Amino acid sequence: xxxxxxxxxxxxxxxxxxxxxxxxxxxxxxxxxxxxxxxxxxxxxxxxxxxxxxxxxxxxxxxxxxxxxxxxxxxxxxxxxxxxxxxxxxxxxxxxxxxxxxxxxxxxxxxxxxxxxxxxxxxxxxxxxxxxxxxxxxxxxxxxxxxxxxxxxxxxxxxxxxxxxxxxxxxxxxxxxxxxxxxxxxxxxxxxxxxxxxxxxxxxxxxxxxxxxxxxxxxxxxxxxxxxxxxxxxxxxxxxxxxxxxxxxxxxxxxxxxxxxxxxxxxxxxxxxxxxxxxxxxxxxxxxxxxxxxxxxxxxxxxxxxxxxxxxxxxxxxxxxxxxxxxxxxxxxxxxxxxxxxxxxxxxxxxxxxxxxxxx
Numbered sequence: 001x002x003x004x005x006x007x008x009x010x011x012x013x014x015x016x017x018x019x020x021x022x023x024x025x026x027x028x029x030x031x032x033x034x035x036x037x038x039x040x041x042x043x044x045x046x047x048x049x050x051x052x053x054x055x056x057x058x059x060x061x062x063x064x065x066x067x068x069x070x071x072x073x074x075x076x077x078x079x080x081x082x083x084x085x086x087x088x089x090x091x092x093x094x095x096x097x098x099x100x101x102x103x104x105x106x107x108x109x110x111x112x113x114x115x116x117x118x119x120x121x122x123x124x125x126x127x128x129x130x131x132x133x134x135x136x137x138x139x140x141x142x143x144x145x146x147x148x149x150x151x152x153x154x155x156x157x158x159x160x161x162x163x164x165x166x167x168x169x170x171x172x173x174x175x176x177x178x179x180x181x182x183x184x185x186x187x188x189x190x191x192x193x194x195x196x197x198x199x200x201x202x203x204x205x206x207x208x209x210x211x212x213x214x215x216x217x218x219x220x221x222x223x224x225x226x227x228x229x230x231x232x233x234x235x236x237x238x239x240x241x242x243x244x245x246x247x248x249x250x251x252x253x254x255x256x257x258x259x260x261x262x263x264x265x266x267x268x269x270x271x272x273x274x275x276x277x278x279x280x281x282x283x284x285x286x287x288x289x290x291x292x293x294x295x296x297x298x299x300x301x302x303x304x305x306x307x308x309x310x311x312x313x314x315x316x317x318x319x320x321x322x323x324x325x326x327x328x329x330x331x332x333x334x335x336x337x338x339x340x341x342x343x344x345x346x347x348x349x350x351x352x353x354x355x356x357x358x359x360x
Contacts, residue, residue: 001025002102004094004112006033008048008163011113013154015056017145029053032063032097034070035090036170040202047209048164063097078173083121091128099136111141118151162224164209185350187233194307199231200354208357221360231352240342247333248300252317253310255329257345265340274336280328289332300334
């Protein structure tokens with residue numbers, strides 16, 4: 001039986017149940033999810049599914065990540081709600097590819113872990129699956145592992161196995177509507193030009209779950225816990241001298257401007273810190289930054305593309321301000337200018353939750 005897999009949270013419990021209910025069936029996992037966006041999220045879910053299948057002794061095949069074709073398939077349905085027409089087209093596309101894969105492998109049965117997801121309609125899935133059975137001769141096995149306490153059992157297995165628990169289906173359109181309803185920043189879509197790993201980002205999770213897999217290979221005990229913290233994202237930043245001379249500048253993380261714009265002059269300096277005459281803004285030179293952090297940046301532009309690790313940058317910020325709770329802008333320039341400056345800084349701090357791996 002070919003089993004279409006969407007994520008480890010659904011698949012691990014689902015595959016365990018299939019192994020119990022269909023002991024004579026050779027199960028083959030098929031990870032085909034071109035709807036997942038961004039690609040880093042796709043990589044993270046695949047990473048956890050690979051771990052899950054390895055633990056269960058199930059072969060896993062990966063389908064093509066043909067995201068552009070998926071976008072074409074759902075064009076015009078972007079505003080459809082969850083479980084609406086867009087989802088049905090999405091199922092249709094994934095079932096068709098899964099059915100073709102099953103035929104290629106000589107399988108006569110297919111099913112999908114989407115059946116166990118509380119975000120999906122089982123009736124909708126069964127209808128689409130039955131249509132493919134009529135067209136392709138591949139039987140769709142519509143098991144119900146939600147009822148009879150199944151959802152609670154799934155939650156227990158997810159916690160016991162410490163699986164990656166995503167909080168959206170994977171679709172960019174569903175994510176957009178979900179974040180709008182939650183009034184939350186859609187920070188999944190942030191990808192800095194520097195490729196820096198941001199707090200609570202998908203890239204940070206990939207690094208953590210990859211480390212988790214190594215610990216398991218080495219038989220090291222660990223736990224994954226959640227922690228609340230103040231997150232930060234910078235949208236855009238620019239420093240202008242006079243009317244049009246844009247300076248190469250770098251704002252340290254957690255630099256904020258309430259009104260997103262400030263104009264003024266540097267009034268004085270003390271111990272290599274240059275103080276602006278408003279909005280608690282501080283300036284430092286690249287030379288000073290290099291000395292204090294044992295770095296060798298030749299220009300601020302180089303620093304923009306290859307910034308210091310976030311933890312080290314925050315340590316330096318705390319050293320300058322003598323506190324870990326300061327959100328004042330700290331700006332790095334190659335030289336301290338004499339003249340009127342305009343600072344445009346659009347950034348946001350917000351309460352968030354992230355995962356942390358603890359070795360025990």
